[in-house]
Amino acid sequence: MKAIALNGYGFDNVKLSEVEDPRPGAGEVVVRIKAAALNRLDLWTLSGDLKISHEFPHPLGADGAGEIDSVGDDVSNLKPGTPVVINPGISCRGCELCRAGEHSECPRFRILGEHLPGTLAEKVRVPATNVFPFPGHLSYGEAATFGVTYITAYRMLFTRGRLRPGEWVLITGIGGGLAQSLFQLARPVAGRVYVTSSSDGKLKRATDAGADAAINYRSEDVGKTIRGLTGKRGVDMVVDSAGGESLIQGLRSLRKGGRVVIAGATAGSTAKLDLDRLFWNQLQVIGSTMGSDADVSDMLRLVGGMKLRPVVERTFTLDQGVEALRHLDSDERFGKIVVEVL
Numbered sequence: 001m002k003a004i005a006l007n008g009y010g011f012d013n014v015k016l017s018e019v020e021d022p023r024p025g026a027g028e029v030v031v032r033i034k035a036a037a038l039n040r041l042d043l044w045t046l047s048g049d050l051k052i053s054h055e056f057p058h059p060l061g062a063d064g065a066g067e068i069d070s071v072g073d074d075v076s077n078l079k080p081g082t083p084v085v086i087n088p089g090i091s092c093r094g095c096e097l098c099r100a101g102e103h104s105e106c107p108r109f110r111i112l113g114e115h116l117p118g119t120l121a122e123k124v125r126v127p128a129t130n131v132f133p134f135p136g137h138l139s140y141g142e143a144a145t146f147g148v149t150y151i152t153a154y155r156m157l158f159t160r161g162r163l164r165p166g167e168w169v170l171i172t173g174i175g176g177g178l179a180q181s182l183f184q185l186a187r188p189v190a191g192r193v194y195v196t197s198s199s200d201g202k203l204k205r206a207t208d209a210g211a212d213a214a215i216n217y218r219s220e221d222v223g224k225t226i227r228g229l230t231g232k233r234g235v236d237m238v239v240d241s242a243g244g245e246s247l248i249q250g251l252r253s254l255r256k257g258g259r260v261v262i263a264g265a266t267a268g269s270t271a272k273l274d275l276d277r278l279f280w281n282q283l284q285v286i287g288s289t290m291g292s293d294a295d296v297s298d299m300l301r302l303v304g305g306m307k308l309r310p311v312v313e314r315t316f317t318l319d320q321g322v323e324a325l326r327h328l329d330s331d332e333r334f335g336k337i338v339v340e341v342l
């Protein structure tokens with residue numbers, strides 16, 4: 001089959017490659033991919049900086065949707081031809097945390113495309129527990145986007161952050177795919193949604209999409225501006241995927257007893273916390289990553305109920321996969337990049 005695969009690290013070694021067709025083992029299915037969607041994660045894998053040893057050629061891509069192609073001997077609940085979206089988080093299913101339903105806390109947690117052959121391919125092999133039916137209003141290309149970022153966003157907001165209807169939320173770095181997913185899932189529930197970005201263009205698009213206020217963190221002090229907007233109160237929850245100074249600004253934006261949920265550290269993996277502020281204001285810093293089966297199915301039910309659609313910025317074909325990845329690497333994007341496979 002054809003796949004956009006690593007044959008070494010760096011852009012020069014990513015190409016449309018011929019790789020062996022996957023076959024389903026016990027408890028597994030092979031999905032014939034109709035569309036894949038890109039995430040920043042694909043660029044980190046591509047760079048080789050993650051220090052994971054891959055067997056080449058290694059197909060990239062975490063997110064995908066398609067139809068069941070074939071199933072392992074012991075898989076009786078899925079039939080070839082069934083449309084599915086893939087949960088790219090693969091867990092062992094046997095450990096204490098998996099059995100407690102906390103699949104993304106599994107010590108052996110892995111992600112398609114990052115650790116395992118990915119979805120930028122004609123077919124991908126996954127455990128049967130990793131495929132889900134998707135809401136009928138979505139095309140395959142749209143369904144493919146409901147992977148890494150929406151699963152992560154759902155868990156951050158509702159499972160880890162316990163967002164309650166009416167609460168005020170600050171989402172940092174609104175240009176990114178995760179922040180956009182956070183915005184779409186939080187907007188119908190939150191009383192107010194504030195966003196930050198360094199790009200006035202992205203801030204304008206966010207207010208057009210329904211953000212209550214948009215703050216340029218390059219030219220404004222986020223904590224001060226949030227205090228001004230909330231009558232000195234602050235927000236109930238900050239969701240952040242940047243870390244570093246963004247996390248610090250987030251903590252300054254919280255009300256007493258508020259919480260920041262963090263699921264990334266693109267702006268810096270260390271931050272100097274003011275512990276006096278932390279305990280005196282009774283703040284919580286909560287980590288989150290990917291999601292459990294329940295997070296995935298609840299996210300898809302919310303998407304179905306609200307008839308949510310992703311913002312798809314551009315669609316490529318599998319043959320143009322390398323170009324799609326290069327486009328992902330450019331800064332002024334707004335929305336998901338989809339790669340149609342068949």
Ligand SMILES: [Zn+2]
Binds near residue numbers: 091093
């Ligand atoms: Zn496990």
